[in-house]
Amino acid sequence: MNVGIEDLHVAYAGRNVVAGVHLMAAAGEIAGLVGPNGSGKSTVLRTVYRHLRPAAGRVLLAGADIRTLTPGQTARHVAALPQERGSDFELTVREVVAMGRTPYKRAFAGEDRDDRETVARSLAAVGMAGQDARRFAALSGGERQRVLLARAFAQDPDVLVLDEPTNHLDVRHQVELLALLRAQRRTTLISLHDLNAAASLCDRLHVLHGGRVVASGAPRAVLTPELLAEVFGVRAAVTEHPLTGDPLIAFDHRRLPPSSPASGAGPDGEG
Numbered sequence: 001m002n003v004g005i006e007d008l009h010v011a012y013a014g015r016n017v018v019a020g021v022h023l024m025a026a027a028g029e030i031a032g033l034v035g036p037n038g039s040g041k042s043t044v045l046r047t048v049y050r051h052l053r054p055a056a057g058r059v060l061l062a063g064a065d066i067r068t069l070t071p072g073q074t075a076r077h078v079a080a081l082p083q084e085r086g087s088d089f090e091l092t093v094r095e096v097v098a099m100g101r102t103p104y105k106r107a108f109a110g111e112d113r114d115d116r117e118t119v120a121r122s123l124a125a126v127g128m129a130g131q132d133a134r135r136f137a138a139l140s141g142g143e144r145q146r147v148l149l150a151r152a153f154a155q156d157p158d159v160l161v162l163d164e165p166t167n168h169l170d171v172r173h174q175v176e177l178l179a180l181l182r183a184q185r186r187t188t189l190i191s192l193h194d195l196n197a198a199a200s201l202c203d204r205l206h207v208l209h210g211g212r213v214v215a216s217g218a219p220r221a222v223l224t225p226e227l228l229a230e231v232f233g234v235r236a237a238v239t240e241h242p243l244t245g246d247p248l249i250a251f252d253h254r255r256l257p258p259s260s261p262a263s264g265a266g267p268d269g270e271g
C-alpha cells in the first residue's frame, strides 16, 4: 500500500511548523525522513497515524484520503511507533503486544489462537521471546522500545510509521532492527537521526528543513557533502562503505563549515 502526502500544512497553536510538504513511499518501500531537530519529521509522521490533523493538505493511503477511513480501518492499515512512548503501562509485555490485535477484535472478544501466534511471533521478531510475563514498566528503555515495536508488528499493518525507532537501542539491536525492517518489505515511513543507518536502510530519503522537504531521492543522490553542510551545518565526506557498498558519511567532528555561525571562522578565518 503506497502512502502519499500532498501539500501538508500543520500548525501547533497557530504556529505553522510544516508548510507544504509533499512526499511519498511506494508500496513495500522504506522511505526515510531525515532533517535537523525541529525540522518537522515527527509532526509529518503524526498526521499519518492520525495523532494530528493537518491544517491543510492530504495524507493518502493507496490513493484514498485517510480522513475517509474510520479509526478502526486506519488502525488495520497503519501501525506506529510514536516518539511519545508511554512508560507507565501497568501491563505485562505480553499484554502490551496483544494491544496490537485490538483493531481486529469485536468488543469484549477474547484472544484466539491466531492472536496468540501473532503476539508470540512479534515478540520473537524483536528478540523478546520468553519475556512475556515481565512488567512493561520495569523494562529498560531499549527493551520497551522493542516491545512497542512488537506491538506495531502484531497489528499486522500495511504501513509502518516509525519515529526514531533506534533511539535507546545498542548498536547490535540497531543492526537487528534495520535487518528486520528490510526483511518485512512493508511500506515504511521512518524518521532517523543516524544518517548512515538511513543511507543503508532506506530506498528513498526525504530531507526536511524548516518544515519543508528540501530534497528527495535515493540516499546516494541526496546525501551529498553540500546538502549536509547546508541543511545540517556540518562538514562531511561521503564515501562508500568498505563492507556493504552503501554510502558512508564521515563527519568532521572537529570543525563546522565556514558558513556556520558556530564555526568560529571570522571574515579572515581559514574556513
Ligand SMILES: Nc1ncnc2c1ncn2[C@@H]1O[C@H](COP(=O)(O)OP(=O)(O)OP(=O)(O)O)[C@@H](O)[C@H]1O
Residues within 6 Å of the ligand: 012, 013, 017, 035, 036, 037, 038, 039, 040, 041, 042, 043, 044
Ligand atoms: N506538541 C507541540 N506543541 C507545540 N509545538 C510543537 C509540538 N511538537 C513539536 N512542536 C514544534 O514543531 C516543530 C517541529 O517539531 P518536530 O517534533 O516535528 O520536529 P522533528 O524534526 O521531529 O525534531 P527532532 O529531530 O528534534 O525530533 C518544532 O519547532 C517543535 O518545537
